[in-house]
Amino acid sequence: MTVLVIGGAGYIGSHTVDLLINKGYEVIVLDNLLTGHREAVHEEATLYVGDIRSLEDLNAVFSNKRIEAVFHFAAQSTVNESVKNPMQYYENNVYGTMNLLKTMESSHTKYLIFSSSAAVYGNAGKAPIPETAPLAPLNPYGETKLAMERMITWWAASSKSKYISLRYFNAAGAKSSGEIGEDHAIETHLIPIVLQTALGRRKKMYIYGEDYPTSDGTCIRDYIHVEDLAEAHLLALTYLRNGGESNVFNLGNGSGYSVKEVIAEAEKVTHANIPISIAPKRAGDPVCLVAAAEKAQKELLWLPKKSSLRQIINDAWKWHKYNPDGFKTIAKM
Ligand code: UFG
Numbered sequence: 328m329t330v331l332v333i334g335g336a337g338y339i340g341s342h343t344v345d346l347l348i349n350k351g352y353e354v355i356v357l358d359n360l361l362t363g364h365r366e367a368v369h370e371e372a373t374l375y376v377g378d379i380r381s382l383e384d385l386n387a388v389f390s391n392k393r394i395e396a397v398f399h400f401a402a403q404s405t406v407n408e409s410v411k412n413p414m415q416y417y418e419n420n421v422y423g424t425m426n427l428l429k430t431m432e433s434s435h436t437k438y439l440i441f442s443s444s445a446a447v448y449g450n451a452g453k454a455p456i457p458e459t460a461p462l463a464p465l466n467p468y469g470e471t472k473l474a475m476e477r478m479i480t481w482w483a484a485s486s487k488s489k490y491i492s493l494r495y496f497n498a499a500g501a502k503s504s505g506e507i508g509e510d511h512a513i514e515t516h517l518i519p520i521v522l523q524t525a526l527g528r529r530k531k532m533y534i535y536g537e538d539y540p541t542s543d544g545t546c547i548r549d550y551i552h553v554e555d556l557a558e559a560h561l562l563a564l565t566y567l568r569n570g571g572e573s574n575v576f577n578l579g580n581g582s583g584y585s586v587k588e589v590i591a592e593a594e595k596v597t598h599a600n601i602p603i604s605i606a607p608k609r610a611g612d613p614v615c616l617v618a619a620a621e622k623a624q625k626e627l628l629w630l631p632k633k634s635s636l637r638q639i640i641n642d643a644w645k646w647h648k649y650n651p652d653g654f655k656t657i658a659k660m
Contacts, residue, residue: 329353329392330564333379333427334400335372336363338509339442339498343398343557344369345507350561357388358401364654367507379423385430396438396564397431399424402471405515406446409468410610420471421478428482438567439479439490440560445549445579445616447473447494454547455581455619458494466611476575489573491563496549496579496618498556500639501646508646509553510653518550518640521590522647525599532601534586536608545586547615549579552633552642562627576627579618580634589636596640 330347334340335356340363347354354372357379368374377384379401388394402420403409409416431439446469451460464470476492483490499518501508509519524532537544559578566574584592590601623629633639650656 328395329355330396330398331355331357331388331394332372332398332400333357334363334402334442335398336360336365336368336374337400338511339495339553339556340398340400341367341369341507342502342553343400343560344372345502346554346557346561348372355388355392355394357384362511364510366654367510379427380418382426382430385426389430389434389436394434394436396440396567397427397436398440398560399427400442402442404444404468406466406468406611407515407609409471410466413467416467416471421474424475424478428478431488432482432486435487437488438564439483439488440563441475441479441490441492443476443492443494443575444469444472445494445496445577445618447476448613448616450613451616454583454615454617456577456617457619458575458577458622465613468611480573483573489567491567491573492575493559493563494575494577495556496551496577496616498553499550500552500554500633500642502554503633503642503645505645505649508643508650508653517548517586517589518593518643519647521593521601522597522640522644524601525593525597525644526647526651528651530602531604533604533606535606535612537605539614541585541615543585543587546612547583547585547617549581549583549617550589550636550639551579551631552639555631555633558632559623559627559629562629566627571626574626576623577618577620578623578629579620580631581618581620583615583617584636589640592636593640593644596637596644
């Protein structure tokens with residue numbers, strides 16, 4: 328079975344490609360390599376360098392091979408950047424997805440597994456958050472994810488295609504073997520920043536806001552191992568191929584950790600002292616995002632295997648320690 332992974336050179340995409348190949352799928356990757364890395368793509372996958380904003384690029388891939396399913400990871404995904412540059416997010420994320428859906432329709436592609444986000448909930452006001460919670464994004468990134476989800480719903484209703492939207496909470500960790508991991512040119516995510524500080528590559532790190540209404544004043548997130556996320560994508564495809572209907576699922580562990588708790592756990596894993604300073608709150612940051620993920624467990628038969636924060640940080644630490652320059656370290660070898 329041939330599947331297309333758009334954004335397969337990115338963080339979550341590359342881990343999913345790896346798993347798909349190991350499970351025997353024929354995998355084509357389409358990635359513009361603006362934030363993704365050629366070195367992250369499994370050597371047995373076929374890589375097309377192209378952009379979903381270009382119908383021509385999409386047609387080049389779809390006209391070449393019969394594709395049964397698409398995994399759509401390609402999106403800009405930094406909350407802060409989206410607040411500063413919302414139009415870029417609408418163009419990349421929403422317009423790009425519109426092109427993809429049109430192309431899938433004309434080539435009669437049956438299944439779409441879409442990377443959505445907990446950012447669609449905004450400040451849900453309760454934890455854990457079920458899929459039925461009100462959808463009220465706090466930033467343009469979340470707005471574009473919600474717009475894409477809704478566009479996909481209407482597209483599927485008018486075609487023979489089916490979809491699964493997966494609302495990720497905070498993806499973290501790395502492939503346990505240490506071959507691939509998280510590598511952003513400008514890092515904004517908590518766990519990589521904490522570990523870069525532990526490695527001494529940053530003199531200190533900043534905690535954005537210490538007076539949130541939480542037990543220690545810092546924001547709470549539900550960190551989920553990237554390999555568990557990858558697994559959920561495979562299960563989502565199996566679910567659709569077995570006749571399951573279009574659906575939406577949260578993907579998280581159901582446990583929340585504050586920024587300070589993450590730093591404390593990282594100090595234990597790395598045996599390093601992690602210097603911090605308190606900085607102003609970041610625009611568009613929800614107070615608390617914790618998943619109710621029973622639906623995915625029940626219907627997709629998804630069971631996160633690497634659910635402890637310790638293991639997530641451990642695997643991320645292995646990646647950062649041995650690849651301090653990310654994929655540049657690998658390219659040099
Ligand atoms: N944080 C710090 N200091 C840092 C980096 C982050 O205090 O140097 C804090 C943030 O303010 C936030 C928490 O750590 O409270 C987590 O921040 P991340 O940037 O790691 O993750 P976000 O929760 O902002 O966003 C991530 C993804 C989004 C996704 C969201 C869903 O980047 O794509 O999770 O939960 F939508």
